[in-house]
Amino acid sequence: MIGKKILVTGAAGFLGSHLTDALLANGHTVVGVDDLSTGNAANLAHLKDEPQFKLIHQDICVAFDPGPTDFIFNFASPASPIDYARLGPETLLVGSAGTIHLLNLAKRYGAGFLHASTSECYGDPEVHPQVESYWGNVNPIGPRSVYDEAKRFSEAAVMAWHRYYGVNTHLVRIFNTYGPRLQANDGRVISNFMMQALRGEPLTIYGDGLQTRSFCYVSDLIDGIVRLAASDEHEPVNIGNPKEFTMLECAEQVLAVTGSKSEIVHRPLPQDDPTRRRPDITKARMLLGWEPKVPLREGLERSLEYFKACVGREKN
Secondary structure, three states, X not given: OOOOEEEXXXXXXXXXXXXXXXXXXXXXXXEEEEXXXXXXXXXXXXXXXXXXXXXXXXXXXOOOOOOOXXXXXXXXXXXXXXXXXXXXXXXXXXXXXXXXXXXXXXXHHOOEEEEEEEHHHHEOOOOOOEOOOOOOEOOOOOOOHHHHHHHHHHHHHHHHHHHHHOOOEEEEEEOOEEOOOOOOOOOOHHHHHHHHXXXXXXXXXXXXXXXXXXXXXXXXXXXXXXXXHOOOOOOOEEEOOOOEEEHHHHHHHHHHHHOOOOOEEEEOOOOXXXXXXXXXXXXXXXXXXXXXXXXXXXXXXXXXXXXXXXXXXXXX
16 A cells, blocks of 8 residues: 555544654655544644645535545544533534545545544443454443444444445554643543643542553554554454553553652542453454554653643643
8 A cells, every 4th residue: 555645534633643644654645634623733733844745624524525545544533532522413423424425435436444433332341351243331322422322333334335335444443542642631541640740730530540441552553553454354453552551550650750749639430431441452463463562651751741842831
């Protein structure tokens, strides 16, 4: 897949911008699409003079045609709890109408298609670690449902366009990912802890802190996604780090990396917040030869300067 014209939706987002960088580095021409409702144009500012990149300001729920395209990466969606709580209907629309519009573009131009799905498809899992064959334990009408069910519908649509129309589709289920360009105040674990620690504020843990997450550094995740796009696999593949941490353990790592003396405080656990989250990556290992390389402590150290800069901008 060298020298292709590639469409990346959600290109100004955390993952979309890192994916764009990786694709350009691999010699492709990239057309980025973003309506900037949750994306940040600053994530792409370093590409303003890059001749192989163009950014289109566009809502993917509104019909548009970028012309012949070799591959589409669909990363357009609010993804943080704060964003999809604020943009609930928009999240449902981008996961339904937006995804179908892009699938039809892929069908029209014979393009490959990779959809960014999520570990949230597993809900509050009763199977641990989570394997791709697990159907999940999701509340379809709860406060998180606008995101969870949008992604689950997207997966159904992607598989339908593959089965009925022969579109060359791929599905990645992304587990917790962090690194530079993660929104500083988006309600996710790493950004919350890093910003609170660097401000000297108490670190907020919801519930008893024994619920778990598995954190993947962004460069590892993008490597797995690029490998999946080049594969012959059409059913979902977990990409994430199988090393599991409690929220308390994660908070302690953040305090160590930042040198902060912040205390830890506990708040009530939000409704439907998963108690456990850890990917089984056997499929990614076998099919893609992929597994993460960056441990949590190293990834936090790589992210430190970015979050320091975010705190610095708050003070100015």
